[in-house]
Amino acid sequence: MKNLKRFWRRIAAVVLEWLYPDRVLCVCCERALGEEQEDGLCPDCVRALQRLELEKSTQREALPEGIDYVQWAYPYTAQARSLILWMKFSSVREAAVPLARAMAMLPGGEEELMVPVPTTKRRLRERGFNQAELLCALVAQQLGMPMANALTRRDEQRPQAMLREKQRRKNLAGCMTASPLVRGKRVLLVDDVYTTGSTAAEAARALLAAGARSVGVFTAARTEFDGQDAPP
Template identity: 25%
Template sequence: MIADLLFPNRCIACNRIIDAQLLTCPLCMEQIHFTHTGYLDDSFMKQKCSLLFPVENAFALMNFEKENVSRRIIHDLKYRSREHVGRILAGWTTGQLDFQDQKPDLLVPVPLHPKKLKERGYNQLHLFTESLSAFYNIPFDHELIKRNHYSKAQALKDKQHRLETKNTFSITQAISGKHILLIDDVFTTGNTLATVAWEILSAGNNKVSILVMAVDV
């Protein structure tokens, strides 16, 4: 294709020309620190969640480290209009994530405020969630959780403001007796996920598990 010749796909980290279907070159791929922990393991990710809310299982694909390729990937997904990165990360996830006998009933991504969604043009979690839904044959719901307040990006907030999430989210419909897999991009303080998780748990006899693209270590 002429477009491929004029605008070749380049590694997200080092800018080398790579195959159109790839995200990184092999050398940069080796720099990504995948967690290699199972969904059912008593992992670092699960322990962090357990300090904040009752969690069934937890899975993080990558470690989120300063000046690492994983940080660049998430940044490009969220802030550089590279929505397709979500589909690639979903492919990486399905290669490692095995629900075994604890498959959730519903996949629910953390929502953006409508104003933020309009500004960005997409929710960085939607394509990722939809790809996982198709692979595992688990339904998803982008509308179950509503974000009530507009706020600037988490990355731009100081620690105190990151903790101010009271009444930030609400449930849009009655739901009970479900095992919800709550999906987010990065687990940092865990406060956002905890706020959403408590909304789901308080709504009825529900269970919550967590899946994130990366966990801050």
């Protein structure tokens, strides 16, 4: 039902865009935007995201080995979740702009190089782009920091979304490799969603093995509620 609603909204949006090419729609809820807008968002979505930012929890459990800190802009729910889904599965790249803006405001450490979590070649073919790389590029631009695609990733045996935490870790073990570019650097790792931390842990392992001095993590959102579905 929800999917059907989304489908018709999308059709309506495409028709509107075709009828009125200058008419701009909110990247989150697809309502027509008036004069008042910020990063392609309508005022309602801007306010909703501000509320979400205030509602997010703080770090509760121990961090995976090798990671100094994790900062995330939003809980993975409501409008923040919509933006990520638009970006990831409908290739609405504009949805990355408000997410990156919020990420650039996060308190960081003294990192010297930003590195996106890599995607596999298969997924890159499917989606046409890596959403973590897109976020990383936008945040790096805003912070005036250098970035490098210093990690590569081979296909894991099974899709992560199907697995529980322990299995996720096992499934990912050894699937990433970092380039010598990171040697001696404090690295700020960037991803779209932080769920169990297994992806970030595998990336940190590869970065540290290649000689990185430390690894901090920025993500657009984090799953925070028990029983919440992990993002695919």
